[in-house]
Structure formats: structure tokens, C-alpha cells
Amino acid sequence: MSDEKPPVEICKGVNDLDKVVLRGLRGSSAEVYLYGGHVTSWKNNHDEELLFLSSKAIFKPPKAIRGGIPICFPQFGSHGNLEQHGFARNRFWSIDRSPPPPTASCNKAFVDLIFKPSEEDFKIWPHSYEFRLRITIGPGGDLMLTSRIKNTDGRPFSFTFAYRTYFSVSDISEVRVEGLETLDYLDNLKSRKRFTEQCDAITFESEVDRIYLETPTKIAIMDHEKKQTFVLRKDGLPDAGMSRSSFCMVWNPWEKKAKSMMDFGDDEYKYMLCVEAAAIEKAVTLKPGEEWKGRLYLSVVPSTYRSGQLAPLTALQG
Numbered sequence: 001m002s003d004e005k006p007p008v009e010i011c012k013g014v015n016d017l018d019k020v021v022l023r024g025l026r027g028s029s030a031e032v033y034l035y036g037g038h039v040t041s042w043k044n045n046h047d048e049e050l051l052f053l054s055s056k057a058i059f060k061p062p063k064a065i066r067g068g069i070p071i072c073f074p075q076f077g078s079h080g081n082l083e084q085h086g087f088a089r090n091r092f093w094s095i096d097r098s099p100p101p102p103t104a105s106c107n108k109a110f111v112d113l114i115f116k117p118s119e120e121d122f123k124i125w126p127h128s129y130e131f132r133l134r135i136t137i138g139p140g141g142d143l144m145l146t147s148r149i150k151n152t153d154g155r156p157f158s159f160t161f162a163y164r165t166y167f168s169v170s171d172i173s174e175v176r177v178e179g180l181e182t183l184d185y186l187d188n189l190k191s192r193k194r195f196t197e198q199c200d201a202i203t204f205e206s207e208v209d210r211i212y213l214e215t216p217t218k219i220a221i222m223d224h225e226k227k228q229t230f231v232l233r234k235d236g237l238p239d240a241g242m243s244r245s246s247f248c249m250v251w252n253p254w255e256k257k258a259k260s261m262m263d264f265g266d267d268e269y270k271y272m273l274c275v276e277a278a279a280i281e282k283a284v285t286l287k288p289g290e291e292w293k294g295r296l297y298l299s300v301v302p303s304t305y306r307s308g309q310l311a312p313l314t315a316l317q318g
């Protein structure tokens with residue numbers, strides 16, 4: 001009997017919660033919890049974890065899972081009256097039985113999830129919609145998340161949104177983020193005051209909580225110690241997607257805030273960095289029947305390290 005595992009497997013995870021395991025062609029994998037439609041693991045072809053998941057993560061409603069890729073919807077952060085980062089990340093999603101047709105290549109492992117508001121959700125945010133999320137592991141081990149949010153209501157509504165990716169890093173003080181230089185950002189630690197990034201790359205030596213505005217479609221996160229670079233690419237439909245008008249959030253709680261978070265280890269801030277593709281500053285508005293699509297594409301490439309300089313362009317091109 002073959003011991004080969006299937007490309008898509010539905011099984012039980014922590015606290016007996018339903019989880020979907022996706023397996024790529026050469027050993028890469030991803031794990032997705034139906035609780036939150038939440039990706040908790042993404043591994044490369046060598047079985048190395050690429051996402052951060054806190055050792056103290058609580059896999060139990062109403063707490064969202066700390067780490068991986070929480071989906072922030074219909075509100076990012078505290079930019080509205082709802083609970084912080086909205087409620088999609090602490091609701092149970094379902095497997096979508098009538099998903100949109102898959103795209104070209106079939107050398108991919110993917111799962112389609114759907115979230116529709118319950119009567120209770122409707123009471124706190126009175127809009128009808130269907131939120132479809134496709135999570136795909138590509139042939140090279142890349143991870144892709146595609147969100148489609150459709151207004152099934154009789155009235156328009158607006159929302160903010162983020163893929164809040166927690167990247168696993170070897171040491172936060174050895175990390176640089178490139179692609180955000182010279183951009184304006186709102187600093188959440190300074191009452192959302194607007195500043196312009198002056199550095200040629202972002203490095204970390206204290207708490208960071210910023211929203212970069214009008215960001216490019218590609219951003220590189222370089223892990224100097226691991227000599228590896230994450231490439232984060234976001235795109236969408238030209239008229240309604242997360243393209244040039246979207247935003248990027250960079251977050252690390254650092255020591256003091258880490259200690260105040262019950263579901264986060266005191267030292268874990270050293271091993272993570274949140275860089276998020278988001279639509280925050282300008283909310284997305286959908287008329288009845290309209291659909292918004294936002295895609296996040298994550299890949300990891302070796303950093304070329306030469307005479308003290310990483311080669312960001314290799315990662316940012318192509």
C-alpha cells in the first residue's frame with residue numbers, strides 16, 4: 001500500500017478543530033483551520049516552517065489564533081465600531097461546495113472556504129455578503145490566498161481588510177524590509193500621525209506599528225541570518241483590487257507589549273514580524289451584486305549576500 005499522502009486532507013487539529021492540510025509537489029505544505037479561515041502553517045520543500053505561530057496561541061473561540069495569517073474583516077484594527085480586526089478571524093468558516101472554477105495549472109493543491117454572516121453577526125454588522133477564500137500551494141511551494149467578497153445585500157456597504165501575515169524570522173534585529181522606503185506612513189504609536197519613511201530599508205529595534213500608504217505591489221522581507229528573503233506580492237482586479245491604492249501594515253510588539261499579551265510568549269517578538277497586505281485607509285465599497293477580489297502571494301527565495309549587502313532586486317523582480 002502506498003504511504004503517499006493526498007494533496008488535500010481534512011483532519012483534526014488542536015482542540016479537535018477542523019483543519020485542512022495542503023501538500024505541494026516537492027514537500028511544501030500549508031495548514032488551514034476552518035476556525036477563522038486561518039492559515040497556521042506554511043512549510044517549504046525542506047519541511048521548514050515559514051510562518052510564526054505562538055507557542056501560547058489559544059485555539060478556542062472567541063480568541064483569534066495568534067500567528068499564521070489571520071483574516072481581518074470587515075474592520076481592520078480599531079478603525080470602526082466593531083471588535084479589533086473584525087470578526088471573520090474568530091468565526092467558523094466552511095468548505096465552499098460551489099467555488100469559482102480553478103485557474104489554469106492543475107499542479108496546485110488548494111482549498112476553497114466560505115464565510116457567510118450568521119444572524120448574530122448580522123446584528124453587529126447588518127450586511128449580507130459571501131466571503132470566499134481560496135488557499136493554494138503552488139508547484140514551487142508558493143502560498144497564495146485569494147479573497148472574494150460579494151455584496152449579496154440590497155444596499156452598498158464598506159469594509160476594511162487585511163491579510164495579517166506573521167512571518168517567522170531567525171532574529172528580528174537581523175531583518176530588513178525593503179520596498180517601503182520613501183513612502184508615507186501613519187504611526188499607530190503616535191496617534192496615527194503621518195510621517196515619511198527616510199531610511200533605505202526598515203530595520204527593527206523597538207515596537208513598530210505602522211500603516212504604509214500607497215505601497216508597491218511587491219515587498220521583500222530579508223532575514224539576514226537565515227539568508228532567505230520572503231517576497232510578498234499583492235494584486236487584484238485592476239479596478240477594484242489591492243493594487244496601487246492598497247496599504248501595508250508592519251507590526252512587532254517588542255518586549256513590553258509582548259509581556260502584556262496572554263497568548264504570546266515573552267521572548268517571541270524576536271522571532272516574528274507581521275507585514276500585512278491590506279485595504280485600510282480607504283475602505284472598499286461594494287454596491288449590491290458587486291465583488292471585490294484581493295490576492296496575497298507569498299514566496300521565499302535565498303538572499304544573495306555579497307560584501308555586506310543583500311540583493312533585494314533579485315527578490316523584487318520577476
Ligand SMILES: O=P(O)(O)OC[C@H]1O[C@H](O)[C@H](O)[C@@H](O)[C@@H]1O
Nearest residue numbers: 064077078084085188209249251
Ligand atoms: O492582538 P490583536 O487583536 O491581534 O492585535 C495586534 C495588534 O494589531 C494592530 O497592529 C494594532 O495596531 C495593535 O494595537 C495590536 O496590538
